[in-house]
Amino acid sequence: MKNRLSPWNLGATLYMPATRQDIVDAVIHGKIPGLRSLVICLEDAVSEADIPVALANLEQLLQELNEARRTQGNNDWPLVFIRPRNTEMGKWLIEHQQLMAIDGFVLPKFTLSSLPVWWAIMADTHLCLMPTLETEDVFDVVQMRELAITLLAHPCHERIIALRIGGNDLMNVVSLRRPRHLTLYDSPMGYVIKMLVSVFGPRDFSLTAPVCEHIDDHAVMAQELALDIAHGLVGKTAIHPRQIEVIEQALKVTQGEHSDALRILNSTQAVFKSQGAMCEPATHRRWAAGILERVRVYGFLNEQNAEGIRVLPLTQHK
Known part of the structure; x- marks a missing residue:
């Protein structure tokens, strides 16, 4: 199990809205070739009006995954995470849903102040954590250093697979959108990624790379992936299955x-x-x-x- 939950096994982490009807096929039946990890998203990918539908769909999905796990095991499945909308929804999921087939939660808008709230929710579960760094304080090296030191000494440390860098949310903080023909490293995110690697890397935290939202421009994404790897990032968020192969190729090793x-x-x-x-x-x-x-x-x-x-x-x- 420990090897299964290695950050190296994340690869291209595909985000799928919890309203999708084909998630079971993606997890159990290998519908998406090359998929190593996916996130069932209840946050930004789902509108407020669609939350009831998303939760009902998730409940049905969990029933199918749990049954399949009981009969098949899940060692050949991709890693499966849920991204709750907030701590209140995270608490509700823990208390009302059977999550035996889920590997962990992606924690949105994670901050030092939200750490004790999330840990109170998740401490007694089997779930691993992927906190997402995507709020205004991420631009502050002092606050990030304090967060890194706190996480290193906290009991949650052993349950953290990786920290996710929320590129679009961070760009939104400074009222920007990623340039269409440039990489994130040509924007203020270049500073942020370098700083986060410098703060968290020496403390042995793995960091994943932000999504490239320009789905059809694989050349720009390949350029960005080369920089992701040069910065020591492990895996990359994907929002379309076509991005998986590009990310996988970039993670391969030369002779x-x-x-x-x-x-x-x-x-x-x-x-x-x-x-x-x-x-x-x-x-x-x-x-x-x-x-x-x-x-x-x-x-x-x-x-x-x-x-x-x-x-x-x-x-x-x-």
């Missing part, structure tokens, strides 16, 4: 990366040259361990057939 990782982890030399670059096991060991975890889950990139996901200069998309 060169794998070769370097093996040499770094097994070398007795303090420093050596490989493929035209310096390798220093003392400083590259954690990177190398991550590469081996990525190749275990995603495999190797077929570099001869990878032209569709190669990073292109952004000027070519304008």
Whole structure:
């Protein structure tokens, strides 16, 4: 179970509104190829007027998933999370629904002040947590440092798979929308992601990358994915099944990366040259361990057939 709930198993995390009627097919019957994790969303993807319909649909969905789990197990399923609308809805779900087939909750608008409320709701469950960083205080490095220190010492720490970066909500805080032909890193989110990695990364928290809302522009998304990986992010939010393959390809490992990782982890030399670059096991060991975890889950990139996901200069998309 611990290996199943590794952050490396998230991949492209597809968000599906709880009003959808095909979620069971996606989970049990493999309707969406390559799907590793999904979030049944009761928050931004569902209008206030549709909440009763969404909750009724979720109840039926849970009955089907629970029965399938009892008879089939769920080791081959994608990871399944629910994103409640708020703490009140989270509490109601815990108290009124059978969640045995659910792996965890995505916690919206997560802050230091909401931590004790969420933990009071979830402490006695089996559910893992994916808090979403998407409020105004995320822009404040002091508040993020305080949150990271608090989470590290809190009993919820062992239940956190990853922290999700809510790109669209954060852009909304500063009255912006992501540029159509640029990556998020060319916006204020570039600072935010770098800061969050600097604050949470050294404390061994995994962070997932924000969604790319431009569904049909895979070239820009490939550019952004390359930057996501360069920043050490694990997995990426998806809003359409067509994005899954692009994200999966970006998470694959090149033969060169794998070769370097093996040499770094097994070398007795303090420093050596490989493929035209310096390798220093003392400083590259954690990177190398991550590469081996990525190749275990995603495999190797077929570099001869990878032209569709190669990073292109952004000027070519304008």
